[in-house]
Amino acid sequence: MNLKAWIPLALAIVLGLIAAKVARDTLARKSGDGAQVASRTVKIVVAKGPVSPGQELTAETVTLGPISAEVAPPGTFTDPAAVYGRVATVPLFAGQPVMDGLLAPRGSGTGLQALVPMGMRAITVEVNETSGIAGMIVPGCRVDVVCTLNGASRADTIACTVVQDVLVQAVGQRLTAARNPDEKEPPPIRTVTLIVSPRESEAIELASSTGRTRLVLRGANDRDLTQSNGVSFVALLREDLEARRTTVTVTTPVATSQPTTMPARRFVDPFASSEKPRNRRTATLIRGGQRSEVVFDLPSDAGLSNPSHETVTSTHDAHEDEEAGD
Numbered sequence: 422m423n424l425k426a427w428i429p430l431a432l433a434i435v436l437g438l439i440a441a442k443v444a445r446d447t448l449a450r451k452s453g454d455g456a457q458v459a460s461r462t463v464k465i466v467v468a469k470g471p472v473s474p475g476q477e478l479t480a481e482t483v484t485l486g487p488i489s490a491e492v493a494p495p496g497t498f499t500d501p502a503a504v505y506g507r508v509a510t511v512p513l514f515a516g517q518p519v520m521d522g523l524l525a526p527r528g529s530g531t532g533l534q535a536l537v538p539m540g541m542r543a544i545t546v547e548v549n550e551t552s553g554i555a556g557m558i559v560p561g562c563r564v565d566v567v568c569t570l571n572g573a574s575r576a577d578t579i580a581c582t583v584v585q586d587v588l589v590q591a592v593g594q595r596l597t598a599a600r601n602p603d604e605k606e607p608p609p610i611r612t613v614t615l616i617v618s619p620r621e622s623e624a625i626e627l628a629s630s631t632g633r634t635r636l637v638l639r640g641a642n643d644r645d646l647t648q649s650n651g652v653s654f655v656a657l658l659r660e661d662l663e664a665r666r667t668t669v670t671v672t673t674p675v676a677t678s679q680p681t682t683m684p685a686r687r688f689v690d691p692f693a694s695s696e697k698p699r700n701r702r703t704a705t706l707i708r709g710g711q712r713s714e715v716v717f718d719l720p721s722d723a724g725l726s727n728p729s730h731e732t733v734t735s736t737h738d739a740h741e742d743e744e745a746g747d
Contacts, residue, residue: 463490465518466498472513474596475532478504483519496520508535512597536590537616543590544622545614552635553610559598562589563644564615565637568628581651583628584621586644590614
């Protein structure tokens with residue numbers, strides 16, 4: 422047999438065996454990676470559908486869902502029975518992992534009572550379209566409570582901030598910001614439930630019973646507390662008078678390089694009398710040894726050079742006096 426014919430055949434067989442070995446190793450590596458990935462996946466308890474705050478978790482509300490073991494958040498559950506009977510404190514969406522920090526302690530009960538933290542209280546205040554921020558307030562907002570307290574007189578009436586930075590837990594009976602999709606138009610807001618401390622609940626109750634309360638909405642990231650002594654009618658009037666006493670200098674552009682300054686406006690005290698001063702004269706009359714004074718007004722345009730106090734003496738001769746005596 423010719424040797425030259427066998428050499429190409431042998432090379433083809435060797436190359437085929439090498440290709441088969443490479444393909445086998447590649448398939449084995451992929452199958453091994455798939456098994457390794459499957460071994461790193463765990464199943465945890467997730468919400469089957471939307472869950473409202475205060476709602477109890479049951480077999481109809483939770484299920485098991487796969488998740489990578491490397492990214493599984495702490496506090497998750499692998500057994501659904503471990504969350505049965507627990508109450509959600511925040512809204513849960515479908516597929517969201519159920520964590521221990523999102524649930525109220527076991528035995529807290531359902532509804533609003535499960536949402537009140539330890540040491541805090543829930544208090545409901547009555548509002549209308551004006552005091553309730555035009556109905557645009559939703560659960561989760563943070564507000565201040567301002568009240569107008571009526572004193573013994575109008576001067577004693579004061580508006581002050583009763584509590585600051587409190588959480589709106591419920592608006593009416595709605596515990597979530599999301600509206601029901603079947604709800605065409607939201608009902609008017611009549612009540613708002615706040616989460617406050619016991620001392621703040623007493624202050625709100627006292628203010629609501631003696632004056633008119635109003636909610637003041639805070640910004641999303643504004644948690645600072647301000648110091649204020651309130652505002653009264655006397656303080657408002659004093660600030661207004663001080664502002665009106667401040668002279669105003671107005672500079673208007675002119676053709677020259679020097680600005681023209683308008684004269685300052687003169688402040689007029691609103692409590693001063695608007696009556697113009699009168700031109701008065703006093704006359705002293707002496708008759709028969711009796712002295713009397715008479716005050717009379719002169720026209721404002723009368724130019725008199727006499728002093729403001731004039732003495733007019735009326736005298737009689739002795740003969741007239743004797744006749745008067747007879």
